[in-house]
Amino acid sequence: MQDAPRYTYRQTVAADAVRYGGGSGLGAVLKLLAGNRMFRVTFTLRSCQAANRMTGPLRKPLLTTCRLLHRWTQHSAAMDLPWETEVGPGLRILHGWGLVVNANARIGANVTLFHGVTLGQKDDLLPGGRVTHYPELGDGVWVGPHAVVIGVPIGDECIVAASTVVTKPMPRRTVVAGNPGKAVAEVTIPDIPHPAPVGDFAVTAAMAEPAAVPG
Template identity: 40%
Template sequence: MTTAQSPRERFRTVWAADRKANAAYPKSRFVLRWFRSAQRWRAGSGPLSRLLFLAVGGSYKLVTEGFMGIELPVSTEVGPGLRLRHGVGIVVNPASRIGAGVMLRQGVTLGNRKLSDDCPVIEDGVEFGVGAVVIGAVTVGTNARIGPNAVVFRDVPAGAVVMSPASDIRA
């Protein structure tokens, strides 16, 4: 019989994985520590948790969205070991779900298509190239690779590679 982790235990577990995954990227570690802290206080109960969430979550949103160009909402379900590379221009719809060990590079967009909640499900180990866009209620399978500037609007099987439309070179 397993017991559910408390918000504090979950924070420690996912933060350790994020820290390890971003060992050489101090900006990414900074953003993800703040993100996980805001998630921790959002998951807590009681007036202290609510107050701390307002302070931590509000400052996180103001700085990361307003100044850093990283739109990764605290309400987004994100697995441990998220890797952020360069971070600028990342846009994630709050209804998107991101698995463990996923890499997001600059300019990546995970968004809805028609309804506010028809968003992508990104499974574990997926890597996104610069400027990749995934739109709509699609699933990107485990260990798939989405190339730079690729636009995805259909399901991607596990282990597949999606290349950008301009990657075909003809002489």
């Protein structure tokens, strides 16, 4: 899984834009902001996190403004994606309605999430007290409509089928299906529409050439 904090605000926004249509320049970002409610949510999430990393007197008012905008974009898209969530570059959300993500979940690079997906915590009641686990999606993971991942890691480039309930860790390149979710096949070709170049230099280079989002 990529380490999200090592990417700059500009790099993560560019990578997200690539996932939504193949463009990474300013024109593509502006077009997506104007016409794609799912992209707006990821954009305001990135903006909140960038503001939170700032120092100086502008940090607090800017973070407050970004958080209000993020609350509005989530409401408009009917999803719950907290700004605190650690998300790698190149997130793509399809349809978005009913998406719910725990703030402590971790999402890798080039991940695809469909409508109705839930990434929630798992609580184990042990003699010594409650132990909480949070979901972690590796790079290139594809999660289908209404799938649920509860407090476990999903390896890189896995495919989680629609309506699957995952309660056990899954290794890299596994197709997971059913309730409870089980490994049913091996992924031979990862499902990553418009993969973003997530290497530090690759993302920077892609941003240097503005491109329009295809209609």
